[in-house]
Amino acid sequence: MAAKRKTPVKSRNPDLIRGVGKYSRSKMYHKRGLWAIKAKHGGVFPRHDPQPKAPSAAEKPSKFYPADDVKKPLLNKRKPKPTKLRASITPGTVLILLAGRFMGKRVVFLKQLPSGLLLVTGPFKINGVPLRRVNQSYVIATSTKVDISGVNLEKFDDKYFAKEVEKKKKKGEGEFFEAEKEDKKKLPEDKKEDQKAVDTSLIKSIEGVPDLKAYLAARFSLKSGMKPHELAF
């Protein structure tokens, strides 16, 4: 290929209307400077001989041909984009959870994970919500913000929240009766440590604002007379 320009050139032939350019073939020949290229190379366009191809190994005829022609599905090169975060949700925003076990709880937003889900924390000591992933659609963003600068969130991503793979137990008659004993899974200590590490600096900045701690500890609910479409969050 000839040397590429640093910035690709916009077409030198503006459209009068779609499909009809302003300049004719001969005018474009002049505009593109093809006469200069020809002059530089003594009246002919420069020709590059095809580069010698590396010798390809001889292909053996295949031993097996399938009986029916099976259609291959079309190639899908689509890469899903990361979920667009609402402008009202910034790190440190207080969110109201709308569904699930912690419905109505007010939590602090930490960051958006690569899968698009939001990483939130109660903090745990204040309202019992641990480090948790939550979908943007099940959340109301309030305009209250908490200072989140002292928190290190590098290590949290979707793999951190993946379920632990259980070892497969060998099937045996006696096992069925004993299998019910191991139901309660203990939370690993390092997750508890992570929770504490994130929460300590958060709680300090929360206690700096009067009433914010009690606010986060309380649940949100609609009372009589409250119209959600008229409320400002």
Added chain:
Amino acid sequence: MPFKRYVEIGRVALVNYGKDYGKLVVIVDVVDQNRALVDAPDMVRGQMNFKRLTLTDITIDIPRVPKKKTLIEAMEKADVKNKWENSSWGRKLIVQKRRASLNDFDRFKLMLAKIKRAGIVRQELAKLKKENSS
């Protein structure tokens, strides 16, 4: 029950319907039985049906269809803004607006304040009851 607030040139009215909802405007002319020419410092002078206006107690002294500059001077002289904001009607509207713009956190703080006040009132009441009964 005679009427107290009349449609006249210089009557200040509150718009209660439409694009300019909640604005204070001055009637500068009467077009016909149903419509008035209406003006305010921050809007283009235009006609409005009387049904969209609620008359207030405030009037200002202006000639018919004054220039914008004259209108603004007359409004300053009559001190419409302060009169309105100190009137009980005006104060109620300000409170309504403030309540509507409350944040979720503000509503929580308001609830705490109400509970605290109710507690104090109940304590005083209990004290008074005790004094009276003893």
